[in-house]
Amino acid sequence: MILTSEQILAFHKFIGFGNITTASIVIFGNEFGTATRSTQACISYFMNEFETKKRFNIGEGFSLIEMDPPPVSSTFLQFISRLMLALKHSDDRFFSDLTFQGKIVLNNYIMNSLYRENSAIINLRPLPQPTEQHWTYSNINEGEYHSKYNFALRNHTSDELKNMRLRILKEAFNLIAKESLVLGSGDKENKKAFFKIIYPTIQFHETKLSDLKIYYSNNPRIILSNYFDNRTIGLSGLKQLYHFILDFNQPKKSIATSLQLF
Numbered sequence: 001m002i003l004t005s006e007q008i009l010a011f012h013k014f015i016g017f018g019n020i021t022t023a024s025i026v027i028f029g030n031e032f033g034t035a036t037r038s039t040q041a042c043i044s045y046f047m048n049e050f051e052t053k054k055r056f057n058i059g060e061g062f063s064l065i066e067m068d069p070p071p072v073s074s075t076f077l078q079f080i081s082r083l084m085l086a087l088k089h090s091d092d093r094f095f096s097d098l099t100f101q102g103k104i105v106l107n108n109y110i111m112n113s114l115y116r117e118n119s120a121i122i123n124l125r126p127l128p129q130p131t132e133q134h135w136t137y138s139n140i141n142e143g144e145y146h147s148k149y150n151f152a153l154r155n156h157t158s159d160e161l162k163n164m165r166l167r168i169l170k171e172a173f174n175l176i177a178k179e180s181l182v183l184g185s186g187d188k189e190n191k192k193a194f195f196k197i198i199y200p201t202i203q204f205h206e207t208k209l210s211d212l213k214i215y216y217s218n219n220p221r222i223i224l225s226n227y228f229d230n231r232t233i234g235l236s237g238l239k240q241l242y243h244f245i246l247d248f249n250q251p252k253k254s255i256a257t258s259l260q261l262f
Contacts, residue, residue, distance in 0.1 A: 001040045002139045003127075010050055011043075011126040012161045013061040015168055018120025020056070020063060021175050025087075025118065027080055028184040028191060030132070030227075031125040035071045039136040042128050058175065061168030063120065069111035076185070079228035079238055081109045084119055086242050095239035122172055124187070124194065125149045126165060151193035170198045173220070181245070186227030188215060195222065209240040216248065223248065 003011075020026055034042040054066035070077050085106065086094040098106060115121055127137065127145070135142040147153065148162050176182065184191045192215050195202055204215045204224075212233065215224040225241055226233040233241070 001043070001136055003043070003137055007043055007047060008140075008161070010047060011128070012165045013168065014046070014050065014063070014126070015058065015061055015165075015172055016063045016120060016122040017065070017067055018056075018063060018115040019065050020058075020120045020122065020172055021177065023118055023120035023176070024180050025084065025120075026176055026180060026182050027119065027121040028182055028222075028224075029076075029121055029123045030185070030187050031123050032128040033074065033076065034128050034130050035074060039128060039130060046128070059168055059171045060164055061172075063122070063172070067115065070114060072107040072110045074110075075229045076227075077110050077114060078106060079233070079235075080119070080185075081106055081114055082235070083238060083242055083245075084114070085109055087245070092239055092242060095235045095242065122169065124169070124191065150190055151197060152190045166198070173198060176220070178220070180221065181248070182220065182222045183245075184222065184224035186225075186232065188213075188224045188226070191224050207244075209237070209244055212237045212240055214241070214244070221248075 016029075018026075032042075032046075037045060049064060049067070050062075053064050055062040056065045072078070082094045086092055094102075094106075113119075125145075127140070129135070137145075144157065148157050148159070150156050173182070192204055195204075195217070199220065202217050202220070202222075204217050204222075206213065206215055208214075212226060214226075216222060223241070223245070226237060228238065
């Protein structure tokens with residue numbers, strides 16, 4: 001498909017969902033998936049959302065704080081919601097096979113609470129993709145696009161749109177409350193390099209949770225983990241991450257208490 005100049009500009013300004021100033025946990029994703037829609041239908045849908053839904057303005061950009069119910073079939077959203085529900089109820093059974101009633105609770109959370117209550121999402125790259133292995137924009141060079149947003153490259157390229165998005169992302173992360181947690185999902189090395197650009201003095205530490213390697217920073221509070229799906233982190237890895245979050249910089253009380261999640 002061909003993206004118009006208007007669409008390209010709009011998606012470079014659009015960074016995510018939710019009120020990042022009030023969210024206790026901000027997910028840092030890669031880009032928006034197209035879920036059950038084709039890429040073209042997804043672009044048309046979002047362009048309408050940009051005009052009709054309530055927005056939270058962030059300098060030159062924005063996040064949407066009003067949204068239609070997300071798809072309960074998305075594994076990514078299921079993993080985020082399992083984690084949020086486990087923190088809400090202090091119960092790691094959300095990382096096991098769910099009963100029928102448990103699935104109802106999970107689906108209700110996705111449709112009614114995710115990115116509305118105490119959570120938000122910011123995405124690094126602007127253009128929706130079905131997966132990272134699919135590219136559907138015929139008037140944008142895929143290699144150049146991914147090179148621009150690969151901050152681990154010594155000579156990653158820039159242009160006016162990328163520089164604008166960097167300004168928006170920097171302002172967005174600076175608006176997040178100091179006690180809130182930024183939780184990166186996937187693309188760990190690239191995101192670590194990105195944060196070193198917007199926070200030149202940041203110090204990342206590396207640790208292993210069984211087979212799961214993560215990076216974390218105490219100031220600002222950031223954890224960079226594997227992508228949230230069955231193949232890359234799995235429910236067992238998500239459970240390990242949950243227990244790390246409980247202890248992260250909080251030796252005497254859980255993050256659920258310290259962040260006033262619910």
